[in-house]
Amino acid sequence: MKILAKTGNEAMAYAMKQINPDVVAAYPITPATEVVQIFSNYVADGEVDTEFVAVESEHSALSACCGASAAGARVMTSTASQGLALMHEILYIAAGNHLPIVIALVNRSLSAPINIHCDHSDTMGSREAGWMQLYCANSQEAYDSIPIALKIAEACGVPAIVSTDAFIISHCMDRLEVLEDDEVQKFIGEYNPKYFALDLENPKTYGPLDLQDYFFEHKRSQIDAFSKVLSTYNKVAKEYEKLSGRYYPAVEEYKTDGADVAIFTAGSTADTAKEVVDELREQGRKVGLVRMRMWRPLPVEEIKAALGKFKAVAVMDRSDTMADFGGPVFLETRGILYDLDKKPIITDYVYGLGGRNVEIADIVRVYDEISEIAKTGKVKKLVTYLGVRGEE
Amino acid sequence: MKDVKVECQRLMDWQELAKGCLIQEAATSRHFKTGDWRSLRPVWDSEACIQCLFCWITCPDTSIKVEDGKVVGIDYEFCKGCGICAEICPPKASAIKMVREEK
Numbered sequence: 001m002k003i004l005a006k007t008g009n010e011a012m013a014y015a016m017k018q019i020n021p022d023v024v025a026a027y028p029i030t031p032a033t034e035v036v037q038i039f040s041n042y043v044a045d046g047e048v049d050t051e052f053v054a055v056e057s058e059h060s061a062l063s064a065c066c067g068a069s070a071a072g073a074r075v076m077t078s079t080a081s082q083g084l085a086l087m088h089e090i091l092y093i094a095a096g097n098h099l100p101i102v103i104a105l106v107n108r109s110l111s112a113p114i115n116i117h118c119d120h121s122d123t124m125g126s127r128e129a130g131w132m133q134l135y136c137a138n139s140q141e142a143y144d145s146i147p148i149a150l151k152i153a154e155a156c157g158v159p160a161i162v163s164t165d166a167f168i169i170s171h172c173m174d175r176l177e178v179l180e181d182d183e184v185q186k187f188i189g190e191y192n193p194k195y196f197a198l199d200l201e202n203p204k205t206y207g208p209l210d211l212q213d214y215f216f217e218h219k220r221s222q223i224d225a226f227s228k229v230l231s232t233y234n235k236v237a238k239e240y241e242k243l244s245g246r247y248y249p250a251v252e253e254y255k256t257d258g259a260d261v262a263i264f265t266a267g268s269t270a271d272t273a274k275e276v277v278d279e280l281r282e283q284g285r286k287v288g289l290v291r292m293r294m295w296r297p298l299p300v301e302e303i304k305a306a307l308g309k310f311k312a313v314a315v316m317d318r319s320d321t322m323a324d325f326g327g328p329v330f331l332e333t334r335g336i337l338y339d340l341d342k343k344p345i346i347t348d349y350v351y352g353l354g355g356r357n358v359e360i361a362d363i364v365r366v367y368d369e370i371s372e373i374a375k376t377g378k379v380k381k382l383v384t385y386l387g388v389r390g391e392e
Numbered sequence: 393m394k395d396v397k398v399e400c401q402r403l404m405d406w407q408e409l410a411k412g413c414l415i416q417e418a419a420t421s422r423h424f425k426t427g428d429w430r431s432l433r434p435v436w437d438s439e440a441c442i443q444c445l446f447c448w449i450t451c452p453d454t455s456i457k458v459e460d461g462k463v464v465g466i467d468y469e470f471c472k473g474c475g476i477c478a479e480i481c482p483p484k485a486s487a488i489k490m491v492r493e494e495k
Contacts, residue, residue: 097412157411195414205415217406218413225411 006176008169011139012078012104012162013038014176015146017048018184022073022191025053025064027083030116031166032106035078058083062090062101069099070206072196076101076150080166081108084122088129091159095130096222097206098157102150104142105163106170107135107267107318109354117355118166120267121319123295124328130222132160132229133296135266139164139174141248141293147188148240148248152232154191157225165268166355179244187243229297250294251302255281256309259288261370264307264333265316266292269351269358273316276363287367292329303336310344311374314366316386318352326350326383345373351386362387426453430473432490436466440487447477447488 006014013035016024024043026036043052051068055061058079069075079087084105094101109119123133134149136142142164149160164170179187197204210218233250241247252270255277256262263273270291280287290306290313307313317327325331330348337343349366352358366386373379385391410416441463448456448463455471457464466477478488 097414099412195410195416202416203418205420206412208413208415210413213403214409214413217404217409220406221409221411224406 002178002180004176004178005173006139006143007034007171007173008136008139008142008164009034009106009171010038011143011174011176012146012164013042014178015143015184016076016078016104017042018179018181019074019076019147019150019188020048020181020185021050021076023051023053023065023068023075024077025055025061025068025075026077026079027055027058027061029058029080029083031108031170032078032080032083032104034170035104035106039078058086059090062087062094065101066090066094066097066099069094069101070097070196071198072193074150074154074191075099076104078104078106080106081110081116081122084126085110088126091126091129091131093207094159096218098222098225099159100150100153100157101159102146102153103131103159103161104146105161106166107163108166113354115354116166118168118267119318119353119355120163121353123161123163124319124321126161127296127328130158130226131296132156132158132233132294134160134162134294135292136162136164136169137266137268137271137291137293139169139172139176140246142169143176143178144240144244144246144248147184148233148236151188151236152229154188154193155232155236156229158229163267168268168355177244177246183243187240226297230294230299233294248293249302250299251306252291252293253306254289254291256288256290256306258286260286260310260374261312261314261367262288262290262307262310263314263316263363263366263370264290264292264329265318266295266329267318269316269318269363272358272360273363276360276367279360280364280367285367285371287371295329298332298336300336303333304340307333307337307344307346308340308342312370313344313346314349314370315346316349316351316358316366318350320350320353330383345377345379347373347379347381348383349386350383353388356387358387425469426472427467427469430468430471431493432473432475433468433493434466434471434473434475434477434488435491436463437487437489440485442482442485442487444482444485446480446482450476450480452476 326348
């Protein structure tokens, strides 16, 4: 086992190097610039065999990725925020054509106002595009998630996004355990797509016009491919555990045994909340944490099993839906828990927009408030904007 | 009255389809006759034609029929009536004229 010191961006670039994709087409954007900048060094130094395509925008980057992937190549790219927004149109095209592209993404808020720091509004805005989404809590997880995501994407014909929190993970130096190159290669295997456009013996057409008579059937089959992602994930994550000793469930529970209340959140905040849980547990408080790692597809049964047992749950959402009804994780979690006979009271805390720091005290406050809700059964405020000035 | 032939084809269920609307056969555009899109019909005059083949090389639907290197007619099953052939035909020859399609 090799131990390195790397930032989140360096870790994702290193994972890409070990995968050695056939094609990477990318356009730089803060805070994900380093991922492709470092990767382009690997290309220049001959450490990978990748064809690196420097393009003029993210729209072009993902378009070039789609072309390469349809041609039969193993393809990756990287972006953040506005870059993902500019890719939005092509996200659907990659997914609709079942092209297993992987994006190493850094979560950053969307303009306006312009900001370069972390929130999850970029990927949350792309939930319906047909990409698997994995939200990582630290650099190690980001490194591990890249080959995991690639393997699932190629097995299911579904593209994938692996994301880290802007600066908090992307630029923070961390201890990183890495696999050997050949271990990664063996894990992901050779990419042999069943169909590819450059099959000269059996020519294919990708992306033809599909009207009222067949469009719906093709969408239905896309949803079916997506329905196999979670079971494939569970298998691949176990396989990766055998290789690395590190296991990442789609929904992670932390000290939930005997807990009355829990926070349900994602990304680096989950790691901060673990510290809070440790402290509160020492004080004898019955609190736990559930971490959302996969948010597309929704791990419905896992979320029911993880959250159904509490008296009260606070979702911490790092983006808002502008529905005037809280954040996306909150809304979808409420939908998932609706069918349970006995369900927790569930409230939402929208926090950390534009990189606003979330502190230990903020998380303690959330635990205090949901503990009170669990005791009294009364919800004073369904959606709270946590850490914003001008609010109680 | 003209006979109208209606082809009834069973439409497939989603489970039977190739993923992503992939067409696994080459040159399927041959099955899709676009001639009925036409409102103007190119009429070729074999006497006036000087066999420059400009119409053949510019036709976007490969609808100029050529045999042994010579234009022999127009494929009305696919010609959409865009008029490029008539436009490109040298004025001195003026061997292709666009006429309105009549019922």
